[in-house]
Amino acid sequence: MSNIVKALIWAAAILIVALLRSRGLIAEDTAKLFMFLLPILAVLSLSRSGSGTCGRRAES
Secondary structure (H helix, E strand, C coil): CCHHHHHHHHHHHHHHHHHHHHCCCCCHHHHHHHHHHHHHHHHHHCCCCCCCCCCCCCCC
């Protein structure tokens, strides 16, 4: 599964939590917790992409 698909799934989860909170189906404290944790989990679950040279010295 590509990072774009994973990111869209995480975004959908965050939007669902917001929708459930706006409808009163989950408590405010629970929604705050999810709004804090879901983005962190999303970033941690997405694989790094790119050249992989970030933070390393260029070899000559």
